[in-house]
Amino acid sequence: MKRLVATSLTVDLGRRRALATVDLTLEPGRLTVIVGPNGAGKTTLLRALAGLVAPVGGDVTLDGEPVRWMRTSERARSIAYLPQGGTIAWPLPVRNVVALGRLPHGERPDSLSDSGRKAVAEAMAAADVTGFEDRPATELSGGERARVLLARALATKAPVLLVDEPVAALDPRHELTVLQVLKAHAAAGANVVAIMHNLTLAARFADDIVVLDRGRIGAHGTPEDVFTEAQLAASFGISAHVSREAGGLVVVAENPLAEAP
Amino acid sequence: MRNLIWLMSRSLTPLTFGLAALLAILAIASLAIGPAPISPWLAAKALVSDQGSASIVVREIRLPRTLLALLVGWIFGLTGASLQGLLRNPLADTAVFGAPQAAALGAVAVLYFGLVGALSWTLPVAAIVGALLSVTLVVTVAGRNATVVVLVLTGLAVGSLAVAGTALAISLSPNPFAVTEIVFWLLGSFEDRSGVHVMLVLPFIVAASLMVLAAAPGLRALALGEETAKSLGVNVPLLRLLIVGGAAIGTGASVAVAGSIGFVGLVAPHLVRPFVGYDPARTLVPAGLTGAVLLLAADCAVRLIPSGVEVKIGVLTALLGVPFFLWVIAKRKAELAETPA
Secondary structure, three states, X not given: OOXXXXXXXXXXXXXXXXXXXXXXXXXXXXXXXXXXXXXXXXXXXXXXXXXXXXXXXXXXXXXXXXXXXXXXXXXXXXXXEEOOOXXXXXXXXXXXXXXXXXXXXXXEOXXXXXXXXXXXXXXXXXXXXXXXXXXXXXXXXXXXHHHHHHHHHHHOOOOEEEEEOOOOOOOHHHHHHHHHHHHHHHHOOOEEEEEOOXXXXXXXXXXXXXXXXXXXXXXXXXXXXXXXXXXXXXXXXXXXXXXXXXXXEEEEEEEEOOOOO | OHHHHHHHHHOOOHHHHHHHHHHHHHHHHHHHOOOOOOOHHHHHHHHHOOOOHHHHHHHHHHHHHHHHHHXXXXXXXXXXXXXXXXXXXXXXXXXXXXXXXXHHHHXXXXXXXXXOOOOOOHHHHHHHHHHHHHHHHHHHHHOOOOEXXXXXXXXXXXXXXHHHHHHHHXXXXXXXXXXXXXXXXXXXXXXXXXXXXXXXXXXXXXXHHHHHHHOHHHHHHHOOOHHHHHHOOOOHHHHHHHHHHHHHHHHHHHHHHHOOOOOHHHHHHHHHHHHXXXXXXXXXXXXXXXXXXXXXXXXXXXXXXXXXXXXOHXXXXXXXXXXXXXXXXXXXXXXHOOOEO
16 A cells, blocks of 8 residues: 655656646555646656656655655566557567566566466456467557556556556457456555546546646546536647436547637 | 576576587587598597697697687677667667677777787777777667667668778778788688687677676566566666677677677577577577577588688678578568667
């Protein structure tokens, strides 16, 4: 159970300010979804939370401990990070790719401990990839690869899981599978943060929504609080219709507004 | 150190034993093949006990040549495999960084200005400096996240610059004998090398091997990209420094004693990868051994090819390596188009 806190987090990418004094508290046991227009700084925020990019100002702490001063192995055990559109360079068997998630624990794919083997098996079952554990990773479809890489991130058993667009390449069925996995992972106590573009899916699964807008937090709260027509107009520059249906909030984007935000 | 011990213990497989046995057979053959006919049995005996003139031939002429082919082949295979792992690309080799050409320029510059004779520590050091400069230049120009196309084009440009520099030194040389010597040396050969050459190159090859092998475990996480590797706790900048530095040192030292010999580092990893489950860390040691096997076999072959003067080994490896290179490109065209390096 780890609380992740960003305090006045400021990050520059080259000369551009990607994040400006972001204050954000991410609670364990919750699935937080970050949404925002392209270029809002979502990926940069996720990388900064993972300790992969050095802030020019402010800090990220995990239960009070600054992430950037943590030992790399300890950081890797505490925070699992899944980048967007990951690739796998060699035709490694799927099982060995998932087993890479055990590296932070000092376990190699060909010499896993009992707990490591169990973590890998559980991760593969959760991400629904057990059926093709012997297949070469380079021969997978986009959706299969996305799930294998998610299983890799789950296998670390880190208390914090940061995932960048985990459902971008998936069909509706696997979209739901993956979001259910993330939701269950959060319900089991993990601090799960995901970037998404589909607002209706985000509203259905997220406990909290963070709207990132030009490097700043536009809004942070429950989907009902955040997904209002006024907020969507301000952050995304769209007119949208938000309605409450049996399955949750439905956000229908109607028109781009004449003036982009 | 723990990594090294682990890698060594993991490398004790039937594959490495098979390759080692093959190396031993080729080494005996290499001691036996040459103008003076000596049987393999006598060659082996002449190596360990005094057999008169046979011992002189085997120990003074053929042993240094055999050891050099072994060492140079090993480091080419090892660094080729590590660069392919680092760049996540099966076409990577030191030649992609223009390193052999630049190493040759470094060595030629030292020879040309008559700073030293061909048997000095200065020669490998100058070649290593040349290799390091070319790698630095390529990485600076192409950028760290360059695509393969950008990287190959940059390497081509830097390599061409080094070749032009070498050509300039040759064309301005007042001494025709020196020119002939440099040109033949550039073609790559293990002919007429002595124990001094072995001692000259050995420390650099050991250092380069240790650097590359220390980086091995991180290569595996790198299969998932730099971001993921970092998130898994791998020190990616250090890994890059160890591998690129090791490759430059190994290439420089090899070029200094043997001239320009290409394509071994490109081919060797491909031959072993299917046998180690495509694991980029476990590819390293077998690829090094395969490199040694290939180069030793090639060095035996150039002595067996019936010709007036010995065919240069660099020429032979290029004649065999280039078609292989083209075959890999043809097979992987589609994916190579967009792979970032």
